[in-house]
Amino acid sequence: MILQFKCERLHYILNTHYVVNVYKDKLTIGKNSHPKYEYKFTLENVLHWYIEGFKIQAFGIKHNNLIKFFKANHKDLDQLRILSRGLIYFDNLVEFYKQIDIDDSSKILDQFSQETYTLKSLNDVQLQRQVPFLRSLNHPNILRVRECFLYNNQPYVVTEYVSGTSLQNYLAKNPKSSHLQCQSIIIQLLRALKVLHENHIIHATIQAKFLLFKSDLIKIIEFSQAFQSEEIDSQDIKNCGSILFQLYTNKLYNNYDQATVQSILQANQTPNQAQDLILKMLFKQQFTVYQSLEHPYFSNTLNPQEKKRRFQNFQKAQRSTSEMDESEAVSQYVPELQTNKSKSLRQLL
The missing domain is CATH 3.30.200.20 (Phosphorylase Kinase; domain 1)
Structure with missing residues (x-):
């Protein structure tokens, strides 16, 4: 149990007082140790709220095809909302x-x-x-x-909320990325991928169009094809390799063979360590995110003059992002929210 508080079920004649026990996967409502109601935290269920004066005054659960509301202290209900976020649908929150x-x-x-x-x-x-x-x-x-x-x-x-543009659109407008910028983007992506793989999540569709980019910050925003697996899946690493290839060459990786990839990288004067990492990510079987992060590409040091030159180029590239379109974080149409005041709490209860 992670939260407990008192609630009140209003009736026309006599109100009933209960205790709410909140667990990681459910809540129970009842007296003493005998719950009368049990409600699972699942995205197949809905937790209904009654809001007045920007405060949650009651919560409701569906029971026997009816929504039963329970009044409680708004601070306790705020905690219930925080603890159950992302675990269950909410309703009547539009007023917030x-x-x-x-x-x-x-x-x-x-x-x-x-x-x-x-x-x-x-x-x-x-x-x-x-x-x-x-x-x-x-x-x-x-x-x-x-x-x-x-x-x-x-x-x-x-x-x-993270403003910005997709990495794909950024690269279309800024075809030349500095070495430091390439390193920064790919290491952020690999660190995020490491967390996914540690949680046995395979992303499956890491692409520049699914990465949000703003001021050198990368965020993965699309998980529509992700799945859980205990097996090592090299597709995520291959997709990261194709992004690093694009960063250095401004070309989309199109299932080229190894010789073609190496030729394109050399033609674009890609640093040797970057070439080696890209080739391993694209063509070495079972090359993991951990091996990628341990690659010498990320520990290779530059002399002070080269660092300064590349940082100046990087700053110029960053300035060019100041007028980017910042409306791409969500592509789906979102209708205007209209707050419709619900019935009185007494009517709901």
Whole structure:
């Protein structure tokens, strides 16, 4: 048990008082040690909220095809919301958020905390597939999920807000990447991949169009084809190798053979250690993310003059990103949120 608090079920004649016990995978409601209700934290269930004055006043669960509401202290209910985020659908949370950008309907503001988030519409299959992976991960290069809720029977996920553009669009506008920038991008990607593989998650579709880029920060934002596996899958590493190949050559890797790849890399004056890493990632069987991160490419030192020259080139490249389109974090259409005041708590209870 990770949380316990008192609640009240209102009736027309006599109210009933219960104790709520919150666990990692469920909540129970009852008296003493005998729960009357049990509700699983699963994305097949919905936790309903009653909000008044930007405070949660009650929560509701579906029982025998009816929604039963329980009144409690708003601080306890805030804790319940935090503990169950990403584990279960929420409903009636729209009043907490408002859209704040006419040009980007996905950009929303939490009206209580004044923090900015991204709203993304998903279908049930996408949400069931992606959210369980994302909610279990906490890494600066992986998009973080805040919570999921229903609005007009449509599932949405609220994630951290990160402005920027896709790496694919960035490279189209900035074809020449500095050596330091290539290193920075690929090491962030590999560190995120290391966390995925440690959690037995295979991403399967690491591509430049699924990576958000802003001021040298990379985030993986797409998990539609991810799956869990105990087996080593070299496709993720091969995909990372194709991105590093593109960073140095401004060419898409098109299943070239090893000789062709090496010829293109040499023609673009790619550093030797970078060439070696790219070839291993693309063609060496069972080459792991751990071997990639231990490669000399990441420990190769430059003399001070070369560092200064490359850093100056990198700064020029960064300045060119200042006018990039920042509306790509969410591609799905997100309708305007309208706050519809629900029935009174007494009516709901």
